[in-house]
Amino acid sequence: MTDTAAVSMKFHPQPQAGTPTPWAFPAPERGSLPNGLTVLRCHRPGQQVVAVEVFLAAPLEAEPEGLDGVATIMARAFSEGTDKHSAEEFAAELERCGATLDAYADHPGVRVSLEVPVSRLPKALGLLADALRAPAFSESEIERLVANRLDEIPHETANPSRRAAKQLSKELFPATSRMSRPRQGTEETVAQIDSAAVRAFYVAHVRPATATAVIVGDLEGTDLDAILADTLGAWKGDTAEARPVPPVTADDTGRVVIVDRPGAVQTQLLIGRIGPDRHDSVWPAQVLGTYCLGGTLTSRLDRVLREEKGYTYGVRAFGQVLRSAPDGSGASMLAISGSVDTESTGPALEDLWKVLRTLAAEGLTDAERDVAVQNLVGVAPLKYETAAAVAGTLADQVEQHLPDDFQAQMYARLAETGTVEATAAVVSAFPEDHLVTVLVGDASQIEEPVRALGIGDVTVVSG
Amino acid sequence: MPMGHTATAQAGSGGLTATEHRLANGLRVVLSEDHLTPVAAVCLWYDVGSRHEVKGRTGLAHLFEHLMFQGSAQVKGNGHFELVQGAGGSLNGTTSFERTNYFETMPAHQVELALWLEADRMGSLLSALDEESMENQRDVVKNERRQRYDNVPYGTAFEKLTALAYPEGHPYHHTPIGSMADLDAATLEDARAFFRTYYAPNNAVISVVGDIDPEQTLAWIEKYFGSIPSHDGKQPPRDGTLPDIIGQELREEIREEVPARALMAAYRLPHDGTREADAADLALTVLGGGESSRLHNRLVRRDRTAVAAGFGLLRLSGAPSLGWLDVKTSAGVEVPDIERAVDEELARFAAEGPTPEEMERAQAQLEREWLDRLGTVAGRADELCRYAVLFGDPQLALTAVQRVLDITAQEVQAAAKARLRPDNRAVLVYEPTHAADEAGAADDTTTTTAAGETAAQEGADK
Numbered sequence: 005m006t007d008t009a010a011v012s013m014k015f016h017p018q019p020q021a022g023t024p025t026p027w028a029f030p031a032p033e034r035g036s037l038p039n040g041l042t043v044l045r046c047h048r049p050g051q052q053v054v055a056v057e058v059f060l061a062a063p064l065e066a067e068p069e070g071l072d073g074v075a076t077i078m079a080r081a082f083s084e085g086t087d088k089h090s091a092e093e094f095a096a097e098l099e100r101c102g103a104t105l106d107a108y109a110d111h112p113g114v115r116v117s118l119e120v121p122v123s124r125l126p127k128a129l130g131l132l133a134d135a136l137r138a139p140a141f142s143e144s145e146i147e148r149l150v151a152n153r154l155d156e157i158p159h160e161t162a163n164p165s166r167r168a169a170k171q172l173s174k175e176l177f178p179a180t181s182r183m184s185r186p187r188q189g190t191e192e193t194v195a196q197i198d199s200a201a202v203r204a205f206y207v208a209h210v211r212p213a214t215a216t217a218v219i220v221g222d223l224e225g226t227d228l229d230a231i232l233a234d235t236l237g238a239w240k241g242d243t244a245e246a247r248p249v250p251p252v253t254a255d256d257t258g259r260v261v262i263v264d265r266p267g268a269v270q271t272q273l274l275i276g277r278i279g280p281d282r283h284d285s286v287w288p289a290q291v292l293g294t295y296c297l298g299g300t301l302t303s304r305l306d307r308v309l310r311e312e313k314g315y316t317y318g319v320r321a322f323g324q325v326l327r328s329a330p331d332g333s334g335a336s337m338l339a340i341s342g343s344v345d346t347e348s349t350g351p352a353l354e355d356l357w358k359v360l361r362t363l364a365a366e367g368l369t370d371a372e373r374d375v376a377v378q379n380l381v382g383v384a385p386l387k388y389e390t391a392a393a394v395a396g397t398l399a400d401q402v403e404q405h406l407p408d409d410f411q412a413q414m415y416a417r418l419a420e421t422g423t424v425e426a427t428a429a430v431v432s433a434f435p436e437d438h439l440v441t442v443l444v445g446d447a448s449q450i451e452e453p454v455r456a457l458g459i460g461d462v463t464v465v466s467g
Numbered sequence: 468m469p470m471g472h473t474a475t476a477q478a479g480s481g482g483l484t485a486t487e488h489r490l491a492n493g494l495r496v497v498l499s500e501d502h503l504t505p506v507a508a509v510c511l512w513y514d515v516g517s518r519h520e521v522k523g524r525t526g527l528a529h530l531f532e533h534l535m536f537q538g539s540a541q542v543k544g545n546g547h548f549e550l551v552q553g554a555g556g557s558l559n560g561t562t563s564f565e566r567t568n569y570f571e572t573m574p575a576h577q578v579e580l581a582l583w584l585e586a587d588r589m590g591s592l593l594s595a596l597d598e599e600s601m602e603n604q605r606d607v608v609k610n611e612r613r614q615r616y617d618n619v620p621y622g623t624a625f626e627k628l629t630a631l632a633y634p635e636g637h638p639y640h641h642t643p644i645g646s647m648a649d650l651d652a653a654t655l656e657d658a659r660a661f662f663r664t665y666y667a668p669n670n671a672v673i674s675v676v677g678d679i680d681p682e683q684t685l686a687w688i689e690k691y692f693g694s695i696p697s698h699d700g701k702q703p704p705r706d707g708t709l710p711d712i713i714g715q716e717l718r719e720e721i722r723e724e725v726p727a728r729a730l731m732a733a734y735r736l737p738h739d740g741t742r743e744a745d746a747a748d749l750a751l752t753v754l755g756g757g758e759s760s761r762l763h764n765r766l767v768r769r770d771r772t773a774v775a776a777g778f779g780l781l782r783l784s785g786a787p788s789l790g791w792l793d794v795k796t797s798a799g800v801e802v803p804d805i806e807r808a809v810d811e812e813l814a815r816f817a818a819e820g821p822t823p824e825e826m827e828r829a830q831a832q833l834e835r836e837w838l839d840r841l842g843t844v845a846g847r848a849d850e851l852c853r854y855a856v857l858f859g860d861p862q863l864a865l866t867a868v869q870r871v872l873d874i875t876a877q878e879v880q881a882a883a884k885a886r887l888r889p890d891n892r893a894v895l896v897y898e899p900t901h902a903a904d905e906a907g908a909a910d911d912t913t914t915t916t917a918a919g920e921t922a923a924q925e926g927a928d929k
Contacts, residue, residue: 012694012696013590013591013694013695013696014694015540015587016583016691018541018580018583019579019687021576021577021580023576025505025574025576025678027504027505027574049503050504051842052842053835053838053839053842083758091768095757095758096759096824096828099758099759099828099832100827100828100831102831102832103835120835121834121835124831148771151771152767152771152774154798155727156774158726158727159795162724162725163619163620164619268618269613269618270613272618301545302548310607311607314602314603314605314607314610315606317607317608317610317611317615317924318924345610375549379553381555382554382574384555385505386506386572389504389506389843390842390843
């Protein structure tokens with residue numbers, strides 16, 4: 005064999021793009037049921053698997069003192085039996101529909117997600133409604149969920165990226181804030197949770213009047229109103245309003261915490277602080293700038309850390325909303341995360357800071373900004389191909405107190421954002437002297453090189 | 468240009484159709500039109516995976532996949548990523564035992580760019596490949612190995628079980644990520660030879676799915692790929708067939724710093740593409756798929772001895788498939804107790820078979836998984852390539868759901884009886900070296916790639 009293949013093909017110039025087909029983020033139809041439940045529906049032709057997202061305004065902030073994790077146990081217990089089915093029967097009935105039902109509790113509230121082929125939507129929506137309307141919360145099932153949750157904790161602690169996330173929350177937020185503590189509770193608090201505590205939380209915070217259901221999929225030929233009336237419409241509850249939540253605050257004094265993992269072959273990095281959420285007009289510029297910094301393999305961080313130096317499989321910068329409020333007092337987590345081999349930890353952090361300093365000193369280029377806009381706007385039709393993706397974003401908007409057309413407007417705003425604004429936003433999102441760095445790795449090998457960088461005081465805690 | 472035949476929609480295909488074509492240089496082409504959303508997926512499968520690797524060069528197919536993103540004659544450096552992302556597309560490549568795939572999902576008006584890029588590297592990669600990218604991507608891949616396997620609890624379980632389940636010298640004995648020593652040993656000349664051997668139009672299938680004009684798309688494919696010469700340097704992979712039954716339980720106990728005891732096992736199952744494989748899939752779903760499965764009900768709900776218990780299926784066409792059992796124990800529970808319960812459940816299932824309700828549930832679950840898979844243009848493009856490369860007929864992708872629904876309870880029972888036996892499994896037992904630390908929960912989750920598959924970059928690029 006020779007390299008003839010490399011020289012004998014006929015080359016053509018890079019083709020030009022065709023004419024784009026207009027695409028817009030779908031606009032949902034908003035309404036409500038007599039019981040006060042808000043319903044957003046969205047017809048997506050061809051999407052045979054329907055996605056249903058329910059948001060319950062039961063924030064972690066509302067968990068009683070000493071019972072962190074009760075919202076999580078409640079969320080899980082929704083699929084563990086109702087007034088009609090035992091836990092085993094309920095799981096069997098759901099799977100008979102070919103459905104999946106997931107639920108989790110986060111700072112803004114509880115999310116319940118159902119996916120099911122449209123032909124079995126009435127049956128599955130009935131099961132979901134039963135779960136919300138009349139969950140059994142039997143003592144025995146709650147005991148089992150608590151024991152199961154306690155067994156999960158060591159697995160999460162052992163995972164470097166989850167261990168890093170836990171440490172960063174503890175560092176950033178005041179000890180009195182719910183945000184400083186693990187979302188799903190600690191061994192001490194979870195052990196205190198029983199059926200009565202779960203029911204009390206449910207009674208206090210779960211009701212149709214403060215809940216929203218988002219339903220997306222190919223709904224042609226489906227009488228959704230009739231199905232809703234028979235299912236989620238049968239859920240009763242009082243009309244109490246959702247409780248207000250306090251503003252989010254954090255201490256982003258530049259410092260380093262090493263979570264010691266003797267013998268670890270890599271160091272997990274998580275570098276973060278808090279910043280504006282989607283209510284702030286800077287959001288599109290922040291999204292754009294953060295993408296240029298670390299959104300993909302060709303962004304500034306990976307261009308150096310991965311593609312030039314080979315220190316990592318990939319480092320990403322991102323902004324993730326923690327919790328929003330209608331008055332704009334919410335916040336997002338702004339962070340850089342990835343893992344690097346142990347001996348490259350010092351050099352990788354040094355390069356990472358160099359990237360941040362260069363960005364602050366010289367700014368983004370117009371070319372970088374253009375490519376980022378083209379990607380962020382251009383991928384929209386790909387990103388929202390499935391019903392589940394559309395439902396997820398619509399429910400995020402509800403949970404964050406944003407208008408239903410937020411995402412649709414976001415694309416226009418991104419396209420209008422210039423290089424100067426994007427630079428300003430990312431530089432103020434990631435200021436080199438106001439970042440809290442968590443490193444999960446072998447302290448005996450990484451502590452000295454990290455101290456030498458001068459990126460803040462260094463403390464070591466046990467793994 | 469040779470014309471392909473036009474398929475009409477077949478039962479169970481959800482109205483989807485695909486046409487097939489072949490260029491003179493042997494490149495097979497599959498096109499499937501769908502105008503619901505203005506997007507299109509381009510997917511290329513090269514018929515080469517880790518099973519083609521030789522002793523001392525494990526991991527080469529995957530390392531090579533990374534090099535495919537380092538530029539070609541007309542594409543500089545990271546240009547492949549830059550151009551696709553700049554066009555509003557997303558892309559990645561992955562390597563498994565049996566194939567290497569590359570895919571771009573594009574806004575429909577940018578499909579031609581993806582075709583041009585794929586053709587450029589298929590035809591001219593070696594003119595850009597140099598020591599610098601080789602050394603750099605070697606380090607990246609070693610960090611991928613550390614991140615995904617070496618630095619996470621139980622991270623090397625898949626590699627260990629595979630090595631047990633397929634004997635020394637078998638082409639599937641090692642996994643696609645390869646060993647550190649072999650990654651260090653790979654040379655630029657190895658990479659060049661690998662390209663010359665396997666990266667030829669007659670060793671690939673390209674599918675384009677979505678909002679396309681099939682005639683125009685085929686003309687572009689002819690224009691960009693048509694002049695790439697075919698060549699026949701490829702050796703077939705070593706024979707992967709093995710007896711149906713291992714014949715004895717193979718066992719390894721690992722003492723490692725893990726958070727809990729674990730029982731994992733790999734059962735030798737029928738080759739993909741057979742009715743028996745679909746029957747085994749249903750058996751594993753009844754026994755260990757989802758929250759109404761027999762093992763979940765027994766171990767997690769009733770005995771309360773496990774945190775999680777389930778079965779998965781790794782479908783393989785060139786070697787026996789693997790039925791993958793994974794049980795993480797609850798605090799204080801011993802592995803023999805778990806093992807006894809698992810064996811009881813498997814024996815009972817083999818003796819009685821599934822109930823009608825269990826069959827209905829398992830078929831409904833697998834049907835939904837297929838709808839999910841075929842519900843995106845990228846998923847459909849990948850499945851069309853899979854059936855074209857591994858089974859010679861892309862149309863089989865569109866009827867796969869129906870084949871699963873045709874399986875009878877008797878076939879499911881027969882598969883379980885024949886295969887899910889203690890003398891047909893490799894077992895891995897984890898014993899922690901010391902008790903887990905006292906600590907609270909952490910948040911956040913990470914994206915993972917399917918077992919036995921490694922990727923150019925983590926997760927899907929959205």
